[in-house]
Every structure is written in C-alpha cells, then in structure tokens.
Amino acid sequence: MAISWKNQQIDMGHGVILSVRIGRHSDVDSNRPVLLFLHEALGCIAMWKDIPDQLAAETGCDVVVYERQGYGLSSTITLPRDDDYLVEEGEVWLPRLIDRLALKRVFLIGHSDGGSVALIAAASMPEQVLGVVTEAAHIYIDHLTTAGIEEAVERYRTTDLKDKLAKYHGERTDLLFRAWHETWLRQRKQPMNLRPWLPRIQCPALIIQGEDDKYGVPEQVADICKGIGARAAPLFLSKCGHVPHFEDRERLVAAVVCFVEENH
Template sequence: MNGLADQGMLELGPETLEYRMIGPRPGDAPTLVLLHEGLGCVGMWNDFPDKLAAATGCGVFVYSRAGYGKSSPVKLPRPISYMHDEARESLPRLLERIGFQRGVLVGHSDGASIAAIYAGSHQDHRVRGLVLMAPHFIVEDVSIKSIAEAREAYNNGDLRARLAKWHPNVDVAFRGWNDVWLNNDFRQWDISEELAYIRVPILIVQGEDDQYGTIRQIEIAQEECYCPVDVALLPGVKHNPAREAPEVTLRTVSEFVDRILRRHEQAAFAA
C-alpha cells in the first residue's frame, strides 16, 4: 500500500479498520505491527507505539481489529475460533495491504495469541520475531475467574462507561470477547500445538501478578517451542506491562527488537 497516512481507515475486504502509522513506512524500515488485547484498540495503546518507534527507529503500525475502536463491528456471537480466524484470514490480508516487508509482531493478550497462531500457521520470512505480552496459550481457571469479574463490572459497575470512550460499538467489543471466553466449550481452547511450528525468536513479557494468566503460560512456550524464548517476568505488574511498567517494558522490547533485526542484517550482509 503506497502513501500510508499517519492515521485513517483501511478497507480490507468486508472490514474497515482504524489504524495509526508512526515513523518510517514499511518500504523504508522494518515495521512493528501491534496487536491489541481483547478489549483494546488503537487509542488504548496510549503513547507506547510512539515511544517504541523512537526507541527502535522502526515504523510502528497499530490497528483496531474488527469489532473494536472505530473499526467496523462484527456479528455476535463471535465463533470460538475467532483468534484463529483473525490469525489465518484477517492478519495475512492486513500485512499484504500495508506492504509489510520485514519486522516483528508485537501482541498483547488476545493479540499475543493471534501473533503466535499466525507465526505457527504461516512460514512468513518477513516476520523476524514475536513479542508476546501476557499471552494466552491455554485457558486457565484464573482467566475465567477474572473474565467473569469483568462481566460483573461491565453489567453493574463503571466498566461499560469507561470502555465506551474507546469503542463506539461498546457492547460488540465487550461481548465479542467476554461471551466467548465464558462459553464452556472454550475451556478446551489450546494453541500449544501451534507453538511447535514457530521458527523465529520469541520474547514473552508477563507480570508476576497477571490476573488473567499464570507462569504456566510461559512454561508451555518453553516446553513446546523449538525457537529461542526469552522471558521478562515483571514484579508488581498485572496484565498490562506496557501501561503498568512502561519504562522497563519499552526497554526490554526495544532491546529484543534491535538484537533480532541486527542479527538478520548481519546474516544478510555476510551472505
């Protein structure tokens, strides 16, 4: 896609997706593609994309998946396969549409799971590494407990009002995520098999106090992956490292990105 503006709406088949592009465009430098959490969107990354672009010199592409932010809504209920569908159908079209040439997928929560599914399903040599913040590879009891508490806060607290500031179709955004995770059939969701097919380095950043997942998620990656898996387990941090520990998260992610991109450049130069 030529002439990618700083922000706008991207037509992608039946979907219209909100996006921001910070720094150099995909044809001029590596691109970090940010995939948001289950209730996230472009705006909810705050200034993390801008700081990431400044720290790495890479372009940073941020977008809201269908059903979130200002992107087009989706039909409810979402299928249990919604993260696989995103990784295998929407994300490949998006990368092609923006002219992605080389870079790293940076995902948070649901977005981290989508990035892992993509890398385990596609041998895409443009993707040089994965940054997975608070990823889910299986469904844990702690996940269900916290997601049930989120439903209570949405129905009877102020969560709906807070999310409505970011999501014009707030019920679609919330229920599209919450209803799937609390569906009994979703308890069997497990993407550990995909991890064995990932062929690029991975960085996992997780808070020690993550209310949506335990260190079992990290252990699964270490057990199943044949690729290198770096881990940053952050004390005193819950489910959102980029928001709760922005400095250490930015430094950890930037150092990983610099290292793997430099390694590729050196290998290409040597060849």
C-alpha cells in the first residue's frame, strides 16, 4: 500500500512553530489510527531514518513524525530549560499538536525523552491515545542516567561526537547538547518524578528497554509498569543498548506491529 509524505510547519501559537512530517496511505480511511513518533533528547525527524516508513507499511497506519521546539526546523529554544520541560511537552504541546492536526486516534511511540513525553501525554489525553510504546523512557534520574550523560559530555569534548550530531542539528548542535546535559545534570529544586502521571494512563502500554542500556536502570521499566498497572507490559531486549529501533530493529518492529494489531 503506497504511502505519500508531506512536510508541514504547524503554528502552535505563542510564537512556536513545529516541524511535522506526515505519511498517509493512498486509500482514504478517516478511521485509520496514526502512529505518532517522539524523538530522543538529541533527536529529530531525520534521525528516525526509515523506521516510520516500515511501521506504516507493516501496520497499515498513517504516520506523524514531529520535532519538538528547539529541534530540526522547529522554533528555537532559550536556556536554561525548566526542570519540568518534559511535563510541559506532554501536557501542553503534544496535545495541542494532535488537536491542530485533527488526529482522532493515535499510538504514541517515544524514544528516551520522547518516551517520557509519551507517558505524560497518554495520561493527559485518554480519549485519543489508543496505546503507548516507549523505548528507554525515564520517570526519574538514576545513577546510570547521570553516568551516561557525563560520559557523553566527555566524548562531545574529545571525539567526533559533535561532528556526528552536527550532520543533523547544524548550528544548533552546541545549544541542544547544552540543553540536554545541563538540564539533566544540574541540581534541581525537586527531583524528577513522573510517577504521579502513570496511574492515569488508561490505554495499553508496551515498555521497552535494552538490557545493555547505559542511560537507565532496569527498574525504570519495572516502576513504569507498576505505576500503570495491568495495562502495561515490559519488554527487555538482550544484547541491546539505548536505541532498540536500530540496535535490535527486527524484534522491536515485530513487537510494535503486534502491539498495534492487538489494540485497535
């Protein structure tokens, strides 16, 4: 089934423009659910590569991939970021985007930061969200998170990591990297804690993490599932790190396709 793609700039109000890429199947089906992808802390539309294409083809769903404020072609951000920026993304900006695009039924697929945003949005929009899939989501900052970010800061200073990121982020690279590590490593007024949102999630949830993820302890998955309850299922992928959709693509795609088929 052919998929056509369109890039859009969505006016969100308050001077914020979000960059969105929409993939639709050629047949007209207004009831088809949409897979909505939420990128990681240093991500963008392009960094998903062809994962949205494959999942659109294998599930029969339409697809929306977007860039949060500060990323890609979306409006820029200023520093410092608020401690609760993930909450604002999930409670304000993503629901507003879904409303702007008139999406009726969505599956949220979020990686890392995007997974945390997806959980908050699922709690905030029970009528629209059919299911939520997270890869390496965080509901608190653990010792592996801190150590992993500190190691990345050193690699940014001493290796070609900056050049690799600059291929996607250009002149924004330093700003985005600072926004990431400064927000997660600084002393906070209150510890990060997204647990209060979890019991409000009414849809099924698939909580995925690589067993070798250097940015989060396995308890992140256990605690997310505990907070959501019986609607949540954990999935640990062996010999897999922080990016399951590339490091264990076959198993990740199979799991997401099965999840979508079972829940719409």
